[in-house]
Amino acid sequence: MRTAAGKISFAALSVLYPGLIFCGLCFWGLRPRVLSIALLAIAFFNLVALLKTAGRGRKQALKSSLLFFFALACGLFAFATDNILSLKFYPVTVSVGLLALFGSTLAFGPSLVFRLACLGDKTLKNSAQRQFVEPYCTKVTIVWCAFFVFNGSIAAYTCFAGSDKLWALYNGLISYILMGILFASEFIIRKIVQKKMIQYKYISTFSRDSRAADSIFAFDGNGDRNIKTWADFTADVSKVRQEIEAGPQKAWLLNFEDSYYFMVALVAVMQGGKAAKISANRSQEFIKEICTEGVSFLTDIPADGATLIQDVIEKHEDDGKWVMFDPKSSDVDMYTSGTTGKPKISPKKFIQLEDEVNEFATQFLEKYDHAYVVRTVNHHHIFGLTFSLLLALMSGAPFRRNTVEFPEELKALKAHRLVIVASPAFLKRLAGGKNEPVDFAETPFILSAGGLLPEDAAAETEKILKYWPTEIYGSTETGCMAHRQSKNGPLYKPFPHNVITLTQDGCLHVESPYIYDEGGFSTADLVKLEEDGRFTLLGRIDSIVKIEEKRISLPEVEMRLRQTGLVQDVRVIAMAGKRQYLAAAIALNCDGKEKFKDAAKLEMNKFFRNFLSQYLESTVIPKRWRFPERLPQDAMGKIKTADIKALFEDSQEDPNYKIHNADVQGNAATIEIEIPETSDFYNGHFDTFKLLPAVVQVNFVMKLAHKYLGTSLSMQKIQRTKFTSPILPDTRILLDLNYDKDTGRIAFCFRNAEGKKYSSGTIKIGTEV
Template identity: 30%
Template sequence: MIALHDLLRGRRAAHTPVCRDVSRGDAQDQAQGQTQGQTQDRVQGHSSSASKTATTIDHAAFCARVAAIAAHVDKQQGTRCALCIDDTYDFACALFAILACGKEPVIPASATPGYLADLAGAYDSVLTDASVQALARETSLMSDPASSAERAGRYTHIDPHAPLTLYTSGSSGTPKPIRKTLAQFDAEVRTLENQWRDLAGTATVVASVPHRHIYGLLFRVLWPLAAGRPFDRTAVNEPQQLQTRIDAYGATVVVSAPAQLSRWPALPGFATLAPVPRAFFSSGGPLAEEAAREYAAAFGGASPVEIYGSTETGGIGWRCQSASTAWQPLVGIDTRRGVDGALELRSPHLGHDDWHRTDDAVSFDANGRFTLQGRLDRIVKLDGKRVSLPELEARLMLHPYVAQAATVPLAGVSRERIGAVIALSETGSAALRASGRIALAKTLHRHLATYFDTVVLPRRWRFRIALPYDARGKLPATTLAQAFGPRPEGVEVLAEARDGNELHYELRVPPSLVHFDGHFPGVPILPGVVQLDWAIRLASEHVPGVDGLASIDRLKFTAPVRPGALLALTLAHDAPRRRVQFSYRLGERDCASGVIVYREST
């Protein structure tokens, strides 16, 4: 191990491998390599097969590249430099270049335009893939060996306590800066090496996770650099790509996320990976039990090593579900349960010696291991990405169609998703009536995509006249979740909007509705009395007195309604005459109509 601040000071052999890369003969992979900025820093190479070659960038080339970027960054105004670089090798070089010239790296969680615009005051300059690649071309054309050596000697000192800023989702609804020091990262990579040195050995680190979040930054970049273990330059997304790396590199360690690992067993090539990676690491959320069993069955009994932690705390615990589903604290981490049930810890990764409270509820067993029991705040993780529900809501409310917004996690068949309940503005209601629910949802989806990664965006939408506040003015998560299923009376309300004295609804008829039983055998049809009941119930939510039913006039049923149908319901209130006219449409067809007459309230 070498301390991160000593990485450029000549304490490692020049030929030590830093980064490896695989190029394949097909045009698609060549194009991918060009877009990811393959450079001419390859100083070693070997052929693993006729169609696959692996190239290695050694420590000497890494230091030279760092120095060239540092010379460029040193001339820029300001002290904070944002890293918006997808190429992992270029990112690592730029990160240490910024540190080497005494400036502060700022690592945004996303490179989307809206997100970066929000952080505009948090950085003074930006390094991108394009700017770093252009600099590499310029340096290779214009510099001579003597000037390169002089530059490399100038940029070797790094402050052990140099600051770095990462961003994560804050519970207040805005991106939250997490300022850490290089010493904290150094303490963490030493913990990782102490815990898994023998398991990782000299294997090449192959990853599917991005390096701009703390898990990828540590496991994919900083730990390999400190330990002298090479990392793969590009991300792998499927078992066949992983097998290509295994063929080229030999021994590997895989750094991935639960969503990726859960998907791989169903893909071609998974069960035949050979030689089997020395370890699969997973973080960003719990790995499904079924996926853990599949890895244990396929690869000799050991499921992936799961890491639990956060950007604020660094790593806290680990588990291997084939041995235990409880979490074991990492070496050097003290843990306890707080008075409110929250996990508390003391850790060298925190930068202080005090107890730190998390927002995860836990219970402990007799052996000091803990089980997670849910969040105490409103931060959720989807496919390994952390998102603040308040931030989603705040962004939604910036759109002119939205008066109020509430979001809630929804348990799906295979994974958790987010549902959004939207109280529409007058403009939004008009858009709903003109274009429909699906078009409106797509508009709001595009709006959010300016700020968030696609995987965390709401997948299910409900549009309302008002949000379902309770008597205390609260929006319980259970009430919000109920908006995404049938109401007790059976109707599922997808959207509602007001237009003067008219109420407009889009309804789904649940196929499992009990009223289809026996009506009729073999040809289920929604009973007319149910349609009438739905119209009365929905009208009563907005029209006082409708429950005091006097009569139903001009009742007509003109078309059958089958299970799963989408119905448009219009309620027109004539207050002076105490009447509500209702009409159901199925696509372009009228299927039911009538007039609800109610008594004068006493």
């Protein structure tokens, strides 16, 4: 490394060079051959710099090489010819050299200014914020190139046409003043741009002043109520962190209704050096299974043995600290339920979540700029957590504290720029209903994940919400792998750092920086992989079945049924009887409901069979059909095979009642039932005023608890009942069931969608059936 004295001497010589040449010629009477020593000295300093920076980067080597070459050439020419022109031409060669250096990076990228910015912030190169910083740096590089053209032109003019005084004045003073003005102007503009630019950071690198204290962090309702600021968040994290640090627990199970409290708890647990266990399942049996020794339950809803976060916040005072944590050693366990419905654990490090968010943000971060984030999915699932909460926090976008349940709620937010994190189930309901277009002030950005979104549902979503949803393909184990908009075709485009290959079975295999399993992760999804890396989903490997020795793809049958234009949702499954056959469950859209509103089920069966006969052999056309109002699905819109099979359990559909939907979560279920006026349940009791008898309601509780919650015990006694309102014919009712295996009690409530109660109570079960 050059000494400080050497650096000062070199800088002084370079800056004072024009004045030195002018004084040497006009006042000291020195010949050009003598003055050429100054250029040779500059060449020597650049040679030393070139040798010292060998192997440290091409940019510095190229710069030193150009300056050495130009200084040496001009110096030797002046010494050999004793000509003043070669001495005066050196400033021109410097501008030409710097123009070549800056311009070459524009041609081959990235720009020189961006490379210099990366030296100051080593995380910038791989950060999602690069998509904002790099274009700005490119513009600055172009401005400098234009300056070098201008400066070199003026320098050339003073060299060939100007007097010695004009040459010395411009090259020794004016050019430096212009350069300083350019530096100062760029600095001021950069600060203005930075204030407008989205400030994206990893959560683990946050400090207490990473955001403005009064900036909106989370909101409720339409964005104007129950607002929480960054100051509120940092204070509440401090309070909860103190509780986490003081306790002996090694891990905390987190389950919250309020997304704000959830994020406070998650960050506080990470700062407290403990592990976080995240699950949407809050049944007592599940909590007991997880909350073993060393694990406690933190929530915002009262529950046996749980710690309420509201009490913790009330208990402590803000200590003013913000604790950074190591994301590589911070554990976050995600509990999920697969298609079998059995919960499973997916262990992660917090850095994997941050890296996954960063991968997505490299493509879509600008969509979160000055946006409000709302969600229709549960924030305990990986999709809701990463895209509606973590990315919102990392980009400074406010998020809604509670879930959007109905499309009408979006109208209250139409004045804001929105990011809508939705499940396919929500968008299919939106598309299948009679919803008027929402007059958004600015087009929203809509994400969908958790399953395939039918193209007709995506098209209808665009009509209503003004944006064709961007679908994300991924899983809890892999994170986000690829994305698409189905209006552009069925192909998914992988995110930049995901490497997609095929297994021997033709299933998708992925390797990425945020999958730590050695060798990556193999899915059960069959895909067709294109040469450019894009791919088409062909269904799961277990979706290929043999019927009468003929291989058939279940997704293909579902796709054909969608082509009728009458289907909102469909699932085809293989059933086993004397021989294997197919069964189809179809939820009709508005057109389908209109077409078949007066049709018998036999007529509906015949229509769909005839339609499929155009494409499929008769042996693989479904033999059994069900037409529920909605297909049974969980909170993320995933349809489980077991729930579809349950629709076909009875040899024939019961004419006395119809189950439209069943939402089962662990030991709790909500079943939507309709009992027609023609039902036998209304006969023989109150002929002049038909209502559903209490004995029938109790029978429903026992029968449906057995079907959906797996109870196999008979009723011992009815411990408590309350009949509030009569259930009249053709009333759409909801039955809430909660089964406590430890006490053998089934709590039930008959109500309508608006919350009006018809009856409720508790039944004690005991003896084996």
